[in-house]
Amino acid sequence: MSHLFTHPLPWYIAGPLIGLVVPALLLLGNKPFGVASNFRHLCAALAPCGIEFFSHDWKRLGGWNLAFLLGIFAGAVVASEVAPPLALTLSPHTTAALHQLGLHDLTGLTPHEVFAWASLFTLKGFVSIVIGGFLVGFGTAYAGGCTSGHAISGLADLQPASLLAVCGFFAGGLAGTYLILPIVLR
Amino acid sequence: MTLLPYFLIGSAFGVILVEAEVVSWFRIQEMFRFDAFHMYGIIGTAVLTAAISLLTIKRLGVRGPDGEPLGFTPKVLGTGARYLAGGMVFGLGWALTGACPGPLVALVGAGTPVMLVAFLSALGGTWTYGRLRPKLPH
Numbered sequence: 650m651s652h653l654f655t656h657p658l659p660w661y662i663a664g665p666l667i668g669l670v671v672p673a674l675l676l677l678g679n680k681p682f683g684v685a686s687n688f689r690h691l692c693a694a695l696a697p698c699g700i701e702f703f704s705h706d707w708k709r710l711g712g713w714n715l716a717f718l719l720g721i722f723a724g725a726v727v728a729s730e731v732a733p734p735l736a737l738t739l740s741p742h743t744t745a746a747l748h749q750l751g752l753h754d755l756t757g758l759t760p761h762e763v764f765a766w767a768s769l770f771t772l773k774g775f776v777s778i779v780i781g782g783f784l785v786g787f788g789t790a791y792a793g794g795c796t797s798g799h800a801i802s803g804l805a806d807l808q809p810a811s812l813l814a815v816c817g818f819f820a821g822g823l824a825g826t827y828l829i830l831p832i833v834l835r
Numbered sequence: 836m837t838l839l840p841y842f843l844i845g846s847a848f849g850v851i852l853v854e855a856e857v858v859s860w861f862r863i864q865e866m867f868r869f870d871a872f873h874m875y876g877i878i879g880t881a882v883l884t885a886a887i888s889l890l891t892i893k894r895l896g897v898r899g900p901d902g903e904p905l906g907f908t909p910k911v912l913g914t915g916a917r918y919l920a921g922g923m924v925f926g927l928g929w930a931l932t933g934a935c936p937g938p939l940v941a942l943v944g945a946g947t948p949v950m951l952v953a954f955l956s957a958l959g960g961t962w963t964y965g966r967l968r969p970k971l972p973h
Contacts, residue, residue: 720845817922
């Protein structure tokens with residue numbers, strides 16, 4: 650079954666399929682594709698605490714998106730059971746750079762030396778998982794969107810705000826890659 | 836059940852994220868190091884496909900069940916501060932976790948259960964933003 654797909658699924662197939670999520674959600678119910686909104690809906694559901702940002706009707710406005718989010722989880726479970734990604738063929742340059750940062754096990758979807766329960770309270774684990782996750786939640790809420798909301802939906806709709814956000818994504822990503830990760834991982 | 840179609844589209848998205856290795860921390864590193872075309876090809880063709888779809892929907896004047904034309908509400912640009920600053924904070928988190936929100940959830944189901952902590956931490960991040968929102972430049 651592991652030969653069901655070539656790995657990775659080529660970009661020229663995966664990209665257009667992901668792009669089609671935009672019209673699919675519009676045709677289905679005029680819904681905007683944006684995964685990060687679910688953080689806001691979940692905060693509104695779990696701990697609104699009288700905060701105005703969480704005072705919206707999350708069931709009516711976000712119910713469909715939470716179903717979408719649950720779908721992502723289910724799809725990932727099925728995909729990794731039926732046709733798990735095998736050994737990654739990583740670019741030699743990135744491989745060398747990661748070796749230099751002290752990562753030696755480059756198999757799987759995440760570096761096992763970092764993304765494991767046992768690493769949670771080491772510097773590299775805590776910064777990558779806890780701080781990184783916090784920044785993803787804070788940043789997407791502040792920017793009003795993530796890769797799906799700004800980089801895909803917003804750019805496709807030619808929105809200047811989204812172009813600005815995507816520039817921010819890359820500025821932050823490059824700073825994380827070249828300034829923070831070398832300190833944290835070594 | 837009206838939510839089922841959204842669940843199914845989400846599932847298809849989840850399968851693609853895993854099979855195209857978009858959920859891979861290593862692919863995100865390759866992207867930020869400009870060492871491979873893979874992620875740029877995916878995001879680029881996704882934007883192109885979405886743009887062509889949006890143009891087609893507008894040209895045909897497709898309307899939703901409520902009679903409104905299908906499409907997005909334009910984002911208010913303002914000073915742009917929130918997009919640049921928020922974008923940079925998210926980008927930093929994207930590089931550290933190796934995952935944007937969709938892949939974060941996908942990874943929990945695809946063999947990295949500790950990503951659940953990153954997901955909960957992201958909820959904490961969004962909550963903190965909600966709390967600080969009145970004081971932040973937008």
